[in-house]
Amino acid sequence: MRRLFLILILLLPCAVSLAQTYTISGTVVNKRTKTPVEFATVVAVECEQWAVADDKGRFTIKKVPAGKNTISVSCLGFVTDTKTIIISKDLTGYKALLSEDNLSLEGVVVTAKENENSATTSRTMDRTALDHVQMVSLSDIGGLLPGGVTANPSLLSTNRFNLRAGEATEAGNSSFGTAVEVDGVRISNNASFSEIKGASINNIASSNVESVEVISGVPSVEYGDIGAGIVKVNTKKGLAPYLVTMTTNPKTKQFSVSKGFGLGQSRNGVSGGVLNANVEYTRSVKDSRSPYESYNRKQISLNYSNLFNNGMFSETPIRFSFGITGNLGGSDTKADPDLLIGTYEKQKDNTLRANVEMNWLLSKPWITNLEFKGSVVRSNKLSETRNRYSSAAGTVALHGKEEGYFVAEDYSANPDAAAIMIPRGYWYNTMFLDDKPFSYKLTLKGNWAKKFGKVNNKIKLGADWNADANLGKGEHSEDLSNAPTYRTYDYSEIPFMNNLALFAEENVSIPIGKESHLNLIAGLRAENTFIKGSEYGTTTSLSPRFNAKYSVFSAKGRRGKFVQSLAFRASWGVAVKQPSFSILYPQPNYRDIQIFNPPTADDGNAYYAYYIMPATIEYNPDLVWQRNHQGELGMEINLAGTRISLAGYWNKTAKAFSMNKAYEAFTYNYTDQKALQSCTIPVNDRVYSIDRKTGVVTVSDKTGALGPQTITGVTRESLTHHTYAANSGTPINRYGLEWVIDFKRINPINTDIRLDGNYYAYRTVNQDLLAYSPTTIRMTDNTPYKYIGWYVGGNKTNNGSESRTLRMNVTVTTHIPRVRMIISAKLEGSLLKYSRALSETDGGVRTYAVDDDSSYLPSEDPSFMDRRVKTVTYPEYYSSYWDPTPKPFLKDFIWARDNDRELYDNLCKLVERTSFNYAFQKDYLSPFFSANFSVTKEVGDIASISFYANNFFRNMGQVYSTKSQQYISVTGGTLIPAFYYGLTLRLKF
Template sequence: MFRIHLIILLFFGMTTSVLAQGVTLSGVVTSQKDGQAIEFATVLLKESGLWGVSDRKGRFTIKNVPTGKTTLTVRCLGFATRQLTVVAGENTGSVPIRLDEDNLKLNEVEVVATRKRDEATTSYTIDRMALDNRQVLNLGDIMSLLPGGKTWNSTLMDNSRIALRSDGGEKGNASFGTAIEVDGVRLNNNATPGETLGAGTRTVGTSNIESVEVVTGIPSVEYGDLSNGIVKVNTRRGKSPFVVEGKLSQHTRQIALNKGFDLGRNAGLLNLSLEHARSFSDVASPHTAYQRNAFSLHYMNVFLRTGMPLTLNVGLTGNVGGYNSKADPDQNLESYEKRRDNAWSGNLSLEWLLNRKWLTSLSLKASLSYADRFYEDYSHTSSASTQAYIHTLEEGYFVAADYDKNPTSNIILGPTGYWYVRSFNDSKPLSYDLKLKADWTKRFGRVMSKALLGADFSGSNNHGQGTYYEHPRYTPTWRPFRYSDQPTMNNLGLYVEEKIGVPVVAGSTFEITAGLRNDLTFISGSAYGTASTLSPRTNARYIFWQGRQAWISDLSLHAGWGKSVKLPSFQVLYPTTSYQDRLAFTPGSTAANKAYYAYHTHPSKAVYNPDLKWQSTHQVDVGFEARVRGTRINVSAFYHKTFNPYMATVVYTPYSYKYTSQAALERIGIPSAHRKYSIDRQTGIVTVTDVTGAKPPVQLDYKVRNSYLVNRKYENGSPTERYGLEWMVDFTPIKALRTSLRLDGNCYFYKGLDEKLFADMPAGVGSTMSNGQPYSYIGYYRGSSNTSTANTASASVSNGSLSRQVNLNATVTTHIPRIRMIVSLRVESSLYQYNRSLSELRHGTRGYAVEKGEDFFGKPYTRDVRDRFVVVYPEYYATWDAPDRLIPFAEKFAWAKENDRRLYNDLARLVVRSNYAYMMNPNRVSSYCAATISATKEIGDHISVSFYANNFWDTQQKVRSSQTGLETSLYGSGYVPSFYYGLSLRLKL
């Protein structure tokens, strides 16, 4: 049904385009200050999507503009954005447009995030003034500017990840589903093995960011490979003086240079940015630090400006930096870590405004990004006895050998004493993207229609070597896993979208946008082959009034629903091979304190799951925007349900191997000093040879041991839910005091409850049962508490969590244009904070409340239980000899207590329990607050100084936790940032 509606919309729009009537709109853009012409100013027509760019004389011309009212948005670097309304077809001559310089002399300056108007979904814009006032060091710092956001002390020592409309420690891979783009280049983390997190942001230079758009609602189908919103970063583009900026805080030093060159004679613009930033964690010992050396080069030019303007953008960005503790004299025993964190990306875009009845514009974008992440670890280690270092990649029995005698042995004996181990990890993810998009803008009477059709092709792979060691002699048990051997994941996205605006009555307008995206994922060399997913999305908005002279001057409602799909990462598609190493022979130590152990090794590749589905999120976003007697109110409500989140489980397969104990050596008659041990690779039989030849070789007796092969399998977990309310209220400014007040906040609810049945052996594979055999029972538990796909699902008391919070921030801003100064005070408060661990199922009992920590039987656990230990049984268990027969655990466990004590003791080890009686108590933290102050002062047209202080009163307030009943100070608690301050200086030359 959705596809039928979409086809009807597209057909309607395309057939009516031939009926549209257009006129030519022209104008001149000049500076308000001196009347000089402004070149490269972009003039965008809101209703039709047409645009033009001013020439050296400030002139612009846009043809085939639909008649009637149209809103012009004029932007240029260094000038304040201006909007004005003209009536196309009635205006004669050239439209004069004057732009004010973007500085604190403006009557209105924003130092907070603003709701992006003219959007049918929830999105926010953060401009350069807000970034400067916040002194953003890391792109992730912008989260504190969103409704209900909290300030933290920014540092490059932490590679923060952005996760929209979520909180830490939640299921559903929220940061992995949050997309980040810088000038259209996606920060892709799909090809990074070992994690399923969003892309890190500390390599992105912040000094050349012009604005950031955060779409927390329903994004256009143009954007794929996401499930939790998108952050779009726009860097400086345009002519500008030299801007030198220096920032100083307690743990960070930053200096940057930006310049926009006008190459003259229609040769275009060139923007250059250089930035150096260095963060350290300890002021007393600033040697261990992370540094970012970011650069960007961007070229822009517009051809055919008076006819069919063609805009060319070419960009190159990069970072050379990383972490190094080698120079730190305080490091223990000369150990250190070094991390090279280099990144480069290039992008090219062509946007051609054809402005024809059958095609409005055409754009082509291409990007390539490459990262060089190289980690070096130099650590001290020691051992009093030799240890077996296993390196074999093949199945069979192998005995340890001295490295000096056989350096290529499958198992070598490690050294004794003290030594250093140098290890490396080499990761070089590469991603590329090619996008082609066309749009048609049509008008049929008073109905405006815009159709969008596009395709994008993207790919990810990794050219890194993976983990390896400097010297084979000191290499511990390890196997190589070369990232470069893994295939490439490619994705072809096809999408279509239609937006229709219909005037209704009394100046009101109804807008609806509907789109459909189809992603075809090609995973060469993988059993998953080709996968196809559909993502329908729709947004609607009803504008009741806009700009009228009345008590309520503006009022609009919006609502949207959409599905977005997140592609899997290499961690899900190409997990490392698992190796099971079982001790097969224990000969005891020689006089030289060497033990030539033998092991049986079995490699196992990850299990292919034909039922694996791509993770997706269904989103609902509704809200309204109004201006009531000068007070602007924005409210948005959302509901997110993430389906099929990626999770790792373990598959246990029974197998047997031969084990020879030290007792088998007691009667062989060969002195220990003359013994040489060997083991048959296939049979596992140990042979002892007399190196003097005095005694014949002896084959030792053995026992057959039963164990399990442990293999990883990726599956889809249970859905997670998030919903909440966000608001921003900007009160009418107090003109006499040049002061304004904003209240922003959010209510947030999260519930993640996993009910996936998975296998686990919490007793440990190496432990033994009552009969002396290796532990052989497998527990099948319902629900895991794991929140990261880097770890396999494991048995735990909790199988989920619940959280609720209410945050309210008040920002008082005083802006005095005459002295070019702005001061803001922001009070951030947590009015309600509640979270608790869950151990429950929708149907049935999962856990039992017991009086003592060592008890196994109690009453069924429910949420109202307080201060009790909780034990959780597996739902089923299986034996080694019948792994496919699942035996109900609770019934058998109760029976064994009275009838089979040995079985009872063995099964008891499958029971997991809470460590503390208060562990499952709900945790309600009492309300608290902290304040941040910031100020910016411009001195003339060339100097600007900013200062900020986080938690400037250094609050010592105490908060109470209902989980433990204890009160703790906010000082050092992590609830609020510690007292922190910073200063910045900007020079325009």
């Protein structure tokens, strides 16, 4: 078998070299004005060869294989022209007529368009659709997806993408796994120390976006560090007139100017390329009645692109582009007169993104294209908070990071003290959180496209290297003398997380008969994550992915037949998500135990002492990267002009990241005021010191009249914990169905009707055995708590949840080309919204019904699901300071009630109770609806105006909750948007 494989490899170049190739040349012209279209991109799709039109619209593609090929011609501001041709000789004089992209054309679409040539679920929203919805934030496109929910635009909250997932409270870090790219630049949140969530998209300028592609199915192996889909943003590139955009709505104002400049030619006739520039200013306020809490986005983007096809590159041209984007912005409440004078909160959202891309058309027998991409992102998310403090007595602030006993000291005496005494009075202090994520990525990819008879074969081989770091200082204060308790944690000292990936993918298209063809895509991505200076070292992961699409009928040649096209597709794949720094290097927690309580002197100061215990982050050798297993089945059919798309999907998150605790016993020395009764030094003359290791307190006389006196304390027993990163052993399952039905157009009134929706289901029950001890509460004898509970799924009353939603939208769009106007009305409906808390364990019970609020033991009927009863949740096992061996909890708990009341009272503190009697009831919300209206009107080629009204009929009704048996306002939460409107004016010149 190996010999046969080697023979095929050796013979392949010979076979390829014998394949007949030809040249395609022609011109690209404006269909209306008949003038050349410069910088139009011409692509021979099947063989992945291309050319760029010159200033006279001329192009040439050499070495194109014989046979059927699709020629796609695209350019900024024009509708893409696609034709299928048969190549059997050199083709000269090919003429592509491009129509200007405006509302005078038939077939304008203002919804998400299916990518019909894709073997997985992928949808694209072009600039016409984005203008119609008046996008302010990228998240506004969510309403264009099947079953999507329209939200009123706002930049005051952090906007993220969360594909094929439900509420943000769901387990599995779903938004963290949704990737976002802008011109190939990954917007990463891996370097975050504060959250495990997807990256914020607030600082992406909406006015510079040309199109957005959402891949919610199984993507190519080219894409890594993902878990649940990818959102690809393409900005404007190409010649374009000046475009001035002004947007207003009650809470947001936006102004932008963009232009695509042609840089002319050199004396030798070499093109200078195109420079696209975009400047945007956006301001969003939380409340228009008091516009002091605001978010600002001030952004400038430059993108240079050119074709090098002269001299040494005359036969092998290179497309080159370089882009840079800078954003200054963030939120600010400094000007709010409702705040205390001198207090404010500010957070920067500054970023600098740069990218370079080169595509080298080699057209060799063994390689078609060679692509290189590089990008770098530097952000500054510095937050600044100034607060006013007051106290009638001196307070102690802790800053020490080392373990041991420390007594409070005056800042003037020891600025580096672990515990600082802040005198009584009032004061201001400003705290900073310096967060500066940094990432870069390099990608090298080779494409090889060849035809073997009628079979099209494409092979993709590549490698990418990406790195994440944080260059910030972490939390710090402008004045340590009166700063509140905090610890420094310098983010910049954390090493880079580097990732090397190799990927290979084969894409084969096989014709079957006259009308059918089969498309098979198989790929493998191998990744190695390197963390220098970390015990995690190098971690390896593999991500296989497979897509198949069988096109039974194609629309070409079947006009007039009932079934005009039919295709089936299937996908399966694995995606691996790298951890965030909050998993690898979470900020240490500190347990500060007050171990000395002296009397207060006349100056209001009491110099307390503390035992500082860092909760160290333990290395977990079993930690692996979170994985998502995705599967999908889909179908597209055209029935007499009605296009139907169905996609059923399943997504299982395995080894989800989590942070767990482990407990251990320790003792410390405690000294109270009773122990000081023997001290003869007057309170106002006392100076306290403490032995860092033993905790023994010594009192000195600052007048020198009396000698030092040692105070005897008592030994206290307690529990402490350390934190470690772990993987959940319980999978998280999500599955659903998406559909889009585009009915045949009603030509007499130029109206399209679309019916889209989705069904989504989620379920997870955490079966991990997790330790928890309420270390902040006391035993019955007022000593530190000494018992540990081992709970199935954690110490909450529920250890899982399930939910199901069914949403249906109807969009009616009327397009009047003669007056260049498009009007759309959309009815969004929720037909099913169900959720329920779960408490389950394999082979046992963790939750029981109780008779009343004072009962801790199960009632005679302990069942609780579907009953309106109060419940208690017990740990599966418990252990103690004295005996770390886990013991069955419920058995000992019942015994202790009758035989050991002290043990019973202490174990009661491990019992978790529900506050209401409906905690485990099924929650069905009655159906609710919202109607939205949008209109866009073009005034010749110089202006266009768009208007929208969300919740146009001002639905302010209520829905009924079967769980609480109460009515809930539909606009009070996130069910439907409140009545809202906006207007956008665009001027071209």
